[in-house]
Amino acid sequence: MTMKEWPLWEIFIRSQHGLAHKHVGSLHAPDAEMAIKNARDVYTRRNEGVSIWVVRSSDITATAPGEKTPLFEPANSKVYRHPTFFPMPDGVKHL
């Protein structure tokens, strides 16, 4: 099979002062190694990062906008899931 289009890759960069890789965009490249080099050239020109992850876009499974309601809305109204919901007795200072 000959491909006419290079695959699409999603790019994640971690900045010097960050802990997590953030999604910064996407680009086309023939393979993972070139994707990293292209990401370095396209997305780190202004010292934006010290670490690059590239993931083939086709490897990413995402939620569909239509599924938003059943997936996320129930969590909206469950206040007991937040630690601040539970009052601490006065005697317990460091729990």
Place this chain on the structure above:
Amino acid sequence: MNADERVFDYLLRLADSDLVLAQRLGEWVGHGPVLEEDIALTNVGLDLLGQARLWFAYAAEVETRFAGSGRSEDALAFLRDGAEFRNLLLVEQPNGSYADTMARQFYFDVWHRLLLGALTRSRDERIAEIAAKAAKEVAYHAERSADWVIRLGDGTEESHARMQAAIDDLWMYTGELFEVDDTERALAGEGIGCDAGLLDQPWRESVAGVLAEATLVLPTSPATQRGGKRGIHTEHLGHLLTSMQWLQRAYPGAQW
């Protein structure tokens, strides 16, 4: 030539190769095969232009030592004629296809990386500094161009054929990379410059390794084209300089 004149000439050789190659890569702006490559290749060009500026700036200071005053970076880049340019013949060759451009870049990058590595040990502090900074950029350039030679070589039938043709056609200019004349011999002896002859073996090994991985054949034809260091250039330099210099010559001292 006295010591300073030799250093001046040597700096021009370094600056001119960087400048001419940067100009060639600039011709790809807006014409890259894909957007990502357009950005990547022209970034390489910008790196080289930055290095050229560092060499020119130092050259201007050295010129002051023996001539009383030194020309500015702009004067050196834009107001010298072709016969005064000291770049390698390899870098003035036309861009051609992407295979031609990457073959040219690959041959140059492997050499450039070795040269800068040697120059970081120069007794001339400024040369060592500039080389150290440039070496980081060129390490990346060398990886990139090797990557492309491998992918185009070990690619489709068409890319393989074009890459092999490009490797073969540019081979004749690679001998000049290791040519050592009296100036460079003297500078190497003083620990200021690099004995380019010593780069031949490691260059050959690196190039052979990459070409093997790219399923390409290492050329064996003579690599005898030279003259760049004496200001004897191929026909291409004149056209390139016309394009590069006309504005400064038509409007001397023009500012943005």
